[in-house]
Amino acid sequence: MLRITCPYCGARDHSEFLYGGDATLVRPEPGCDDMEVWYDFVFLRDNPRGRHREYWQHVQGCRQWLVVERDTLTHEIFSVEPARAPKKAPVLTGVAAK
Amino acid sequence: MGRYSIADILLKAAGGNKGWPRVWRDPAPKPEYDVIIVGAGGHGLATAYYLAKEHGIRNVAVLEKGYLGSGNTGRNTTIVRSNYMIDGNTPFYEWSLKLWEGLSHDVNFNVMLSQRGQLNIAHSNAQMDAQRRRGNVMRLHGIEAELLSREEVQEMVPHLDFSPQARFPIYGALLQRRAGTARHDAVAWGLARGADQRGVDIIQHCEVTGFLRQGERIVGVETSRGTIKAPKVGIAVAGNTGHLAAKAGLRLPIESHVLQAFVSEPVKPLLDYVIGWSAAHFYISQSDKGGMVFGGDLDGYNSYAQRGNLPLIEDVASAAKAIMPCVSRLRIVRHWGGVMDMTMDGSPIICKSPIDGLYINGGWCYGGFKATPASGWVFAHTIARDEPHELNASFTLDRFRRGYQIDEKGAGPTPNAH
Ligand SMILES: Cc1cc2nc3c(=O)[nH]c(=O)nc-3n(C[C@H](O)[C@H](O)[C@H](O)COP(=O)(O)OP(=O)(O)OC[C@H]3O[C@@H](n4cnc5c(N)ncnc54)[C@H](O)[C@@H]3O)c2cc1C
Ligand SMILES: [Zn+2]
Numbered sequence: 001m002l003r004i005t006c007p008y009c010g011a012r013d014h015s016e017f018l019y020g021g022d023a024t025l026v027r028p029e030p031g032c033d034d035m036e037v038w039y040d041f042v043f044l045r046d047n048p049r050g051r052h053r054e055y056w057q058h059v060q061g062c063r064q065w066l067v068v069e070r071d072t073l074t075h076e077i078f079s080v081e082p083a084r085a086p087k088k089a090p091v092l093t094g095v096a097a098k
Numbered sequence: 099m100g101r102y103s104i105a106d107i108l109l110k111a112a113g114g115n116k117g118w119p120r121v122w123r124d125p126a127p128k129p130e131y132d133v134i135i136v137g138a139g140g141h142g143l144a145t146a147y148y149l150a151k152e153h154g155i156r157n158v159a160v161l162e163k164g165y166l167g168s169g170n171t172g173r174n175t176t177i178v179r180s181n182y183m184i185d186g187n188t189p190f191y192e193w194s195l196k197l198w199e200g201l202s203h204d205v206n207f208n209v210m211l212s213q214r215g216q217l218n219i220a221h222s223n224a225q226m227d228a229q230r231r232r233g234n235v236m237r238l239h240g241i242e243a244e245l246l247s248r249e250e251v252q253e254m255v256p257h258l259d260f261s262p263q264a265r266f267p268i269y270g271a272l273l274q275r276r277a278g279t280a281r282h283d284a285v286a287w288g289l290a291r292g293a294d295q296r297g298v299d300i301i302q303h304c305e306v307t308g309f310l311r312q313g314e315r316i317v318g319v320e321t322s323r324g325t326i327k328a329p330k331v332g333i334a335v336a337g338n339t340g341h342l343a344a345k346a347g348l349r350l351p352i353e354s355h356v357l358q359a360f361v362s363e364p365v366k367p368l369l370d371y372v373i374g375w376s377a378a379h380f381y382i383s384q385s386d387k388g389g390m391v392f393g394g395d396l397d398g399y400n401s402y403a404q405r406g407n408l409p410l411i412e413d414v415a416s417a418a419k420a421i422m423p424c425v426s427r428l429r430i431v432r433h434w435g436g437v438m439d440m441t442m443d444g445s446p447i448i449c450k451s452p453i454d455g456l457y458i459n460g461g462w463c464y465g466g467f468k469a470t471p472a473s474g475w476v477f478a479h480t481i482a483r484d485e486p487h488e489l490n491a492s493f494t495l496d497r498f499r500r501g502y503q504i505d506e507k508g509a510g511p512t513p514n515a516h
Contacts (some may be wrong), residue, residue, distance in 0.1 A: 001408050002399075015409040019399045021353075021513075035499075042511050043351040043442045043498045047340035049402040072354070073402045 002070075005080050008062040020055030022046070023067045023083070049073050055083060101206050121287065122294035127301050127326050131159045133481055134319055134328040136306045136342065138162030139171040140282075141459055141466065142334035143289035143300075144474020145481070147205070150296035152475070153482035158298045159328070161321060163305035167286030170336045170466065173404075173436035175359050175393050177372055177381065178468040179216050179277035181243065183235045186492035186504045187445060192241050193489055194472030195276060201471055207288030209280050210386070216277035216372040217251065219258070219421070221266045225376050229272035236274075244273045255371060257424050265420050266377040278372060279383055285470060306333075309346050309456070316346065316455035332457040332481050334473075337402065337437025339447075339460030346453055351442040351498045352461055353513035355396045356435045358406035360414060362428040364388030373421070380417040382425075390425060392418055396438065396514055406435035438463055443503035444516025448477055448490040457481050458495065463516055 002014035022045055028037045052072045057065045065083035070076065100106070110117055133149060135142045138160045149155040162168075178198055180191040202209050220226045226245075233243035251271045252260050260268060290300055301323070310318035310325060318327035335342050340352045364387050372383040382392040394414035397407050411433060419426045441447065441461035446469065451458045459477045462469065476490040486494075497503060498511075509515040 013409075014399075014407075021400075039499045044349040045340070045351070045353050045513070046344070046349065047353050047400070048344075049338070049341040049354070052400055054400065070399075072400045075401070075403060 002075060002077065004056060004058075004066070004068060004077065006058050006061055006064070006066065007080060007082055008064060009058060012058070012061060014056070016058060016060040017056040017066075018059045020057055020065065023053040023055045051078065121291050122300055125299045125301065127159060127161075127304060127321070127323055128299065129325075130318075130327040131299070132157040132328060133330045133332065134158070134326060135160045136319065136331065136333045137169070137335040137338075138166035138286070138290065138300055138302065139169045139334060139336055140167075140285050140289065140470035141171075141336075141462075141473045141477070142332075143286060143293055144470050145332060145334060145459065145477045146298045146300075146474075147289045147293040147296070148474050148478035149482060150293060150298055153478055155482055156297035158293075159326065160293065160298060160300045161304045161306055161319070161326070162300070162302045163322075165302050166290050166300060167283055170436040170438070170462075171286050171470070172282055173359065173434055174282055174467045175381065175383070175391050176279040176282050176467060177216065177277070177383065178211070178280050179274055179372075180241055180468070181216070181218065181232060181236055181272065181274045181277065182506060183232045184445075184504050184506045187506055188235065188239045188241070190472055190476075190489045190493075191468065192239060193475070194469050197471035197475060198280065198468075199276075201285075201288070205288040205292040207284060207291055209284045209288055211278065211280045212386070213276050213278040214371055214383075215273055215275045216374060217246070217255070217271040217273050218374045219251065219271045219376055220269045221377050222269060226269050229270070229376075233272050242275060244275070246271045246273050255369065255373065257368060257422055258373075259421060259423055266375075279385075280467075282467065289474070306342065307345070314454060316453055330455055330457065330481055332459060332477060334459040334477065336460065336462060336466070337439050339439045339458065341402065343451075343458065346451070346456055348451060348453070350447075350460075350495070352447075353400055353440050354402050355399070355438050355440050355514055356401040356403060356406055357393065357396050357438045357464060358410055358414070358433055358435045359391065359393040360411070360430050360433045361385070361392075362390040362425065363431050365390070365428065368424075369422075375417065375421050377421075378417055380414065380421065382418060382422065389431070390428060396440070397435070398514065402437055404435050404437055406433060440513040440516065442498060442511045442513055443505040444507055444509065445504035446473070446493050447495050448473060448480065448493045449486060449495055450480065450484065451495065
């Protein structure tokens with residue numbers, strides 16, 4: 001079980017969460033008519049073996065969308081922060097997030 | 099190293115089974131080859147085998163970071179079938195099944211193909227219609243398919259839940275009699291031996307860590323055992339395609355996810371067929387040793403770890419119990435995970451890459467074991483001739499950009515729903 005420390009609810013099993021995938025993708029403007037930009041956004045992924053920023057929604061808790069930084073090889077979680085403030089420093093980091 | 103034969107077996111048995119030679123060599127890497135294949139899974143080995151056998155290209159190395167067959171080839175649930183429906187997939191998987199049918203003789207190694215038949219169970223009238231449509235597409239391609247009624251299914255697999263209170267009532271099933279299972283390890287070993295006998299160097303414990311460039315071209319690889327040159331490099335590394343392609347500067351329509359499989363304690367013959375369940379993602383068969391072999395969904399988050407997590411075990415076990423209540427008394431003795439290359443349409447990529455000298459075979463999602471021989475066949479062709487075989491002409495990388503996805507399930511551009 002992964003333990004995700006929700007900034008609102010505390011440490012919870014990952015089975016309470018819905019996975020939302022790669023959080024580094026930036027959705028093009030709705031009016032964007034450059035197909036290459038859409039192709040990039042819809043289909044291509046960095047798919048790193050290592051640190052990965054990804055969305056999780058706490059569906060069985062506060063229902064907030066979160067951004068979790070997790071290692072895809074070791075599954076270690078480094079940080080969890082609210083998705084609505086992605087530019088701010090992580091709310092919980094390192095050991096505290098485990 | 100000769101051929102295996104009954105005379106050989108009797109002779110060696112009389113001598114206390116002492117005189118068996120090793121099955122493939124353990125050569126040191128040469129500085130240069132005509133072709134390098136990265137990954138000694140079934141696909142890489144089949145590619146090398148057919149390069150040597152069908153195209154006369156024998157100066158080939160297969161580089162493997164672990165031991166051969168240590169990836170998904172040795173981790174899968176061994177289902178082999180060709181009941182696909184979408185253009186591009188149907189003829190490819192059927193050619194694969196035809197190759198499977200002759201593989202043991204071709205490689206002179208028993209891959210234990212067991213054509214016990216596979217049933218896709220339907221649980222509603224709509225699912226019966228979908229199975230009927232799939233069966234018709236198959237028959238138009240000359241592949242046998244039979245639509246079974248509820249009563250016929252009950253006669254063949256009486257242990258499914260046919261009770262009035264069944265959570266998922268059984269309406270019928272689509273049967274492919276030629277489908278079944280094969281012994282995964284034997285496939286890797288047989289192809290390795292066949293390739294080795296034809297001069298291919300299989301180099302284990304040799305991890306590819308980067309690519310050697312000459313201008314824009316790729317002309318070799320950097321490995322944990324030094325630089326090895328070749329004008330053509332083919333990668334067949336299953337779940338690691340994204341990771342390795344990134345070292346060549348490519349971003350792919352792929353995410354890596356973990357898929358688990360399970361085996362129960364062995365029991366007497368209980369299930370004669372392979373069962374695929376349409377209510378959710380679940381399949382089950384019984385191994386020759388008696389264990390019930392089954393699996394279901396992905397764990398659900400990006401992962402390169404070859405191990406699974408607990409919530410999925412509960413999920414798969416409840417699916418097993420819903421369709422076949424009697425398995426609830428069995429103990430699960432082992433479960434394991436493999437890293438899957440999930441593409442954005444659920445279909446594979448076998449093509450020349452945008453970089454000269456680099457060829458890609460990947461994106462096998464859940465279903466690449468059955469594809470092993472045909473995948474090697476067409477990848478060898480693509481590498482030898484520098485153009486696709488007609489059977490992999492639609493498995494290109496640029497199909498995503500051009501809007502020609504091969505989306506068998508109609509799930510849309512998601513990496514984890516196929
Ligand atoms: C649990 C599970 C169940 C499955 N069930 C089925 C099924 O029932 N039917 C079916 O058809 N398919 C099934 N599959 C899918 C199937 O197993 C795979 O698609 C198929 O085996 C892939 O074969 P491969 O040769 O491409 O990969 P692999 O056998 O994984 O071989 C790739 C090899 O590349 C090596 N490698 C990786 N990176 C490097 C590097 N940098 N340098 C050198 N070597 C490297 C790896 O060590 C590995 O040995 C299942 C998969 C899993 C995990
Ligand atoms: Zn919460």
